[in-house]
Amino acid sequence: MAEVKPKTKTKKTRQQDPEGTKRNITEVAMREFVNRGLSGARIDEIAANTNTSKRMIYYYFGDKDRLYLHCLEEAYREIRDGETALKLDHLTPKDALKKLVEYTFEHNNNHPNFVRMVMIENIHHGSFIDRSDIIQKLNATVVNDLEEIYLRGVEEGVFRKGIEAIDLHWHISALCFFNVSNRDTFTKIFEKNLNSDAEQAKLCQQVVAMIMRFVAA
Amino acid sequence: MAEVKPKTKTKKTRQQDPEGTKRNITEVAMREFVNRGLSGARIDEIAANTNTSKRMIYYYFGDKDRLYLHCLEEAYREIRDGETALKLDHLTPKDALKKLVEYTFEHNNNHPNFVRMVMIENIHHGSFIDRSDIIQKLNATVVNDLEEIYLRGVEEGVFRKGIEAIDLHWHISALCFFNVSNRDTFTKIFEKNLNSDAEQAKLCQQVVAMIMRFVAA
Amino acid sequence: MAEVKPKTKTKKTRQQDPEGTKRNITEVAMREFVNRGLSGARIDEIAANTNTSKRMIYYYFGDKDRLYLHCLEEAYREIRDGETALKLDHLTPKDALKKLVEYTFEHNNNHPNFVRMVMIENIHHGSFIDRSDIIQKLNATVVNDLEEIYLRGVEEGVFRKGIEAIDLHWHISALCFFNVSNRDTFTKIFEKNLNSDAEQAKLCQQVVAMIMRFVAA
Amino acid sequence: MAEVKPKTKTKKTRQQDPEGTKRNITEVAMREFVNRGLSGARIDEIAANTNTSKRMIYYYFGDKDRLYLHCLEEAYREIRDGETALKLDHLTPKDALKKLVEYTFEHNNNHPNFVRMVMIENIHHGSFIDRSDIIQKLNATVVNDLEEIYLRGVEEGVFRKGIEAIDLHWHISALCFFNVSNRDTFTKIFEKNLNSDAEQAKLCQQVVAMIMRFVAA
DNA sequence: TATGAATGAGGCTTCATTCAT
DNA sequence: AATGAATGAAGCCTCATTCAT
Numbered sequence: 001m002a003e004v005k006p007k008t009k010t011k012k013t014r015q016q017d018p019e020g021t022k023r024n025i026t027e028v029a030m031r032e033f034v035n036r037g038l039s040g041a042r043i044d045e046i047a048a049n050t051n052t053s054k055r056m057i058y059y060y061f062g063d064k065d066r067l068y069l070h071c072l073e074e075a076y077r078e079i080r081d082g083e084t085a086l087k088l089d090h091l092t093p094k095d096a097l098k099k100l101v102e103y104t105f106e107h108n109n110n111h112p113n114f115v116r117m118v119m120i121e122n123i124h125h126g127s128f129i130d131r132s133d134i135i136q137k138l139n140a141t142v143v144n145d146l147e148e149i150y151l152r153g154v155e156e157g158v159f160r161k162g163i164e165a166i167d168l169h170w171h172i173s174a175l176c177f178f179n180v181s182n183r184d185t186f187t188k189i190f191e192k193n194l195n196s197d198a199e200q201a202k203l204c205q206q207v208v209a210m211i212m213r214f215v216a217a
Numbered sequence: 218m219a220e221v222k223p224k225t226k227t228k229k230t231r232q233q234d235p236e237g238t239k240r241n242i243t244e245v246a247m248r249e250f251v252n253r254g255l256s257g258a259r260i261d262e263i264a265a266n267t268n269t270s271k272r273m274i275y276y277y278f279g280d281k282d283r284l285y286l287h288c289l290e291e292a293y294r295e296i297r298d299g300e301t302a303l304k305l306d307h308l309t310p311k312d313a314l315k316k317l318v319e320y321t322f323e324h325n326n327n328h329p330n331f332v333r334m335v336m337i338e339n340i341h342h343g344s345f346i347d348r349s350d351i352i353q354k355l356n357a358t359v360v361n362d363l364e365e366i367y368l369r370g371v372e373e374g375v376f377r378k379g380i381e382a383i384d385l386h387w388h389i390s391a392l393c394f395f396n397v398s399n400r401d402t403f404t405k406i407f408e409k410n411l412n413s414d415a416e417q418a419k420l421c422q423q424v425v426a427m428i429m430r431f432v433a434a
Numbered sequence: 435m436a437e438v439k440p441k442t443k444t445k446k447t448r449q450q451d452p453e454g455t456k457r458n459i460t461e462v463a464m465r466e467f468v469n470r471g472l473s474g475a476r477i478d479e480i481a482a483n484t485n486t487s488k489r490m491i492y493y494y495f496g497d498k499d500r501l502y503l504h505c506l507e508e509a510y511r512e513i514r515d516g517e518t519a520l521k522l523d524h525l526t527p528k529d530a531l532k533k534l535v536e537y538t539f540e541h542n543n544n545h546p547n548f549v550r551m552v553m554i555e556n557i558h559h560g561s562f563i564d565r566s567d568i569i570q571k572l573n574a575t576v577v578n579d580l581e582e583i584y585l586r587g588v589e590e591g592v593f594r595k596g597i598e599a600i601d602l603h604w605h606i607s608a609l610c611f612f613n614v615s616n617r618d619t620f621t622k623i624f625e626k627n628l629n630s631d632a633e634q635a636k637l638c639q640q641v642v643a644m645i646m647r648f649v650a651a
Numbered sequence: 652m653a654e655v656k657p658k659t660k661t662k663k664t665r666q667q668d669p670e671g672t673k674r675n676i677t678e679v680a681m682r683e684f685v686n687r688g689l690s691g692a693r694i695d696e697i698a699a700n701t702n703t704s705k706r707m708i709y710y711y712f713g714d715k716d717r718l719y720l721h722c723l724e725e726a727y728r729e730i731r732d733g734e735t736a737l738k739l740d741h742l743t744p745k746d747a748l749k750k751l752v753e754y755t756f757e758h759n760n761n762h763p764n765f766v767r768m769v770m771i772e773n774i775h776h777g778s779f780i781d782r783s784d785i786i787q788k789l790n791a792t793v794v795n796d797l798e799e800i801y802l803r804g805v806e807e808g809v810f811r812k813g814i815e816a817i818d819l820h821w822h823i824s825a826l827c828f829f830n831v832s833n834r835d836t837f838t839k840i841f842e843k844n845l846n847s848d849a850e851q852a853k854l855c856q857q858v859v860a861m862i863m864r865f866v867a868a
Numbered sequence: 869t870a871t872g873a874a875t876g877a878g879g880c881t882t883c884a885t886t887c888a889t
Numbered sequence: 890a891a892t893g894a895a896t897g898a899a900g901c902c903t904c905a906t907t908c909a910t
Contacts, residue, residue: 017894018893018894021894021895035342036256036340037254037255037256037257037340037341038254038256038257039253039254039255039256039257040254040255040256040257040340040341042878042879042880043879043880043881044878044879044880052895052896053895053896053897054880054881054896055881055882055895055896055897056894056895056896058880058881058882059894059895059896062881063880063881064880064881116340118399118402119336119339119340119398120254120340121401121402122336122398122399122400122401122402123253123254123257123333123336123337123340124254124257125252125401126401126402126404126405129402129405129406130405135406136406136408139406139407143407166407166409167419167420167423169407170403170420171392171423171424171427173395173399173403174391174392174394174395174396174399175388175391175392175395177391177395177399178387178390178391178392178394178395179391181336181339181398182335182339182390182391182394183339184338184339184342184343185335185338185339185343185346186387186390187343188343188346188347189346189352189353189356190356190360190383190386191353192383202384203384203387206384206388206431207388209431210388210427210430210431213427213430213431213433214423214426214427214430214431216430235869238869259903259904259905260904260905260906261903261904261905269870269871270870270871270872271871271872271905271906272870272871272872272907273869273870273871275905275906275907276869276870280905280906281904281905281906450872450873450874450908450909450910451873452872452873455873455874469776470690470774471688471689471690471691471774471775472688472690472691473687473688473689473690473691474688474689474690474691474774474775476899476900476901477900477901477902478899478900478901486874486875487874487875487876488875488901488902489874489875489876489902489903490873490874490875492901492902492903493873493874493875497901497902498901498902550774552833552836553770553773553774553832554688554774555835555836556770556832556833556834556835556836557687557688557691557767557770557771557774558688558691559686559835560835560836560838560839563836563839563840564839569840570840570842573840573841577841600841600843601853601854601857603841604837604854605826605857605858605861607829607833607837608825608826608828608829608830608833609822609825609826609829611825611829611833612824612825612826612828612829613825615770615773615832616769616773616824616825616828617773618772618773618776618777619769619772619773619777619780620821620824621777622777622780622781623780623786623787623790624790624794624817624820625787626817636818637818637821640818640822640865641822643865644822644861644864644865647861647864647865647867648857648860648861648864648865650864669890672890672891693882693883693884694883694884694885695882695883695884703891703892704891704892704893705884705885705892705893706886706891706892706893707890707891707892709884709885709886710890710891714884714885715883715884715885
């Protein structure tokens, strides 16, 4: 057995690291849920890909539903955490909105976990969001930022009046979300590969155009 | 006695109607898949809500996967069947496009089964569409119709050049699909009820505006 | 392997006999519950001693609690079924009461399953009896029969007045029940073997004397 | 997060009081065993209701069985400790016996823990009593006291001859024990609430009458 | 064409207990 | 003397599916 590699990261050694253990479980569980849905995910499969055992999943998360809820919250947390970085105040309303849309497009693209968890959650009629205290709070700023930009634009006469920020957010979300959520079926049905950088760049540009033209005065 | 049926309440007895039985099973199965997803759906639950027995499901459809595929195909068939009625040739390109978008918006709204089956299919990475000979054929006309309208519009100078019909279809789909697919989570997260007729009318109008402005010369 | 006996009663052959299967499961489950209590009983152990599989237990009884409830009801049914045979009308009140007490003593002795199931039920605060529609009905006649005898005795001047039939039943039950329920601990603590026929006969006679003297005018 | 305790609510911290800790554990464990039986009791549940941690239960008692045995012994100890107070020597045999029965009735009533632990022990065929060195010793005096009274009564001609003290004890125990052990099922089946003071007083009086008449010359 | 009975495999969860500090 | 983290074994239950009639 000369070829056996030395296990640098030995697996089952009682390592006292609760946060690490929980993080590890969350990551693996996210992958499993995202790939197979809530009902399709297997606790055994999750456990097998973990540094720890099935028992620890129950130790830290109680049951499958609560593990799923934790992943859902984590998905929201991840995508919202990234957003804070954007500084749009010093840009013109048009530039700010453009940047926000581009950013949203990219962000959804870079966070398929988020998109897919939300898909799954919708399959389950959003019943887990109801149980979460956290998720609501994470979404406050998004619309506020958007409203600020929009109102500045209206004031400066570059955006037309009469649009609600939340509706604008709805449209941006729709386009950016669909790009990720429905790529598999769209690709297969229309036999058009949307995965290339060029194709994505074009779509992004079109989405920006859609939104800019929609609000244009 | 979960699985033991009370003996007094006999089912609607032995109806010699294969097509009717299959239709009945399909309807019930669709409801179950649409509400719980592929993995979440239960053959027992489907059978219980059927006029016939669990055995017949296997007799007619073989196994759960093939029953699901049948429902997926049925969902595509239903939504595409409805579309043939539209006659847009005699309208101006603008009116035709407007009508097509409005129609698509309404159509998705009226066929949540379709939307949800496609969501589920995307959760499963579109793997069942691959196995279907039927679905591909059903989608040919949609883009063709759209292309015709668009080209007429370009010719007449009312639409700008350089847009591919399939991209246009993508954008229309995105907005109309998202409206149904993500309503649960959007409603709950932003605490805004999108189910009212007024709200839907406004969204539809906005979607039309989005598309019209996007293609406007 | 010359000594292998031919299996006359082959085990796992798909025999379509629902009533037999249910009866078989009930018998085995009763033994297990009676020996180990509700929480101590093991579904796997029950299944292993059955002619059928664990799956069938769930098929017919749903879950462990309902299987337990079924056994509890069965235990009541068994003990009450036997009772109907007694014909006490033509006896003098004294003879009738004597016979009833003797019978109850014997009957509890012959139905340890009943006694032990009731013990277990009391450990669980009688919570399963609450859920049973059947058990209540099974106990109507017992006290009625006793009351009839007692009232005849009072009328004839051989029993004293002022005793309620249900109290009388309580006392008879207490003595006859305890004889079975507490034999293990009583035997061990006082190092007196109560299992012999002679000992049981003496106890029975004493219990009869207790009751007869209690009601004597 | 079923097993993960909230970190803000620290337990009553490190009390250096071994005896107190053991007493605390015993009390909580007794409650749990008495309410759920041996198999139904949960170490986690016991630990959660303790001032200390699960680890300490194992530190002091070794395992669940030994904790249970300790509770069983404790239950016997409690009920026997109370008994020593009775001074019956100076009373007439009748009065002494009456007082002893009344006392036993009350004592069982006041020590449901004892009654229920004995029930549980009988469910387990008295197997733990076998392992206890202590319990045997605790029961010596009871029958001796009773015998003394009985013999005095026979001598004085107020009690009939031929009754063994241990049998007398058996009858007294049966009635007083059953009153506590079977109250739940008896109450529910005969829909007669036996918990009231009046009802208990009546039963006590009847039990006294039963015994007095039984031994009466 | 139809059905109730039956099932192996595998799912989720919980148990008493031990380790590392 | 005390603790939070960790665990193997085993528990209960459910799944899609097939058999016997």
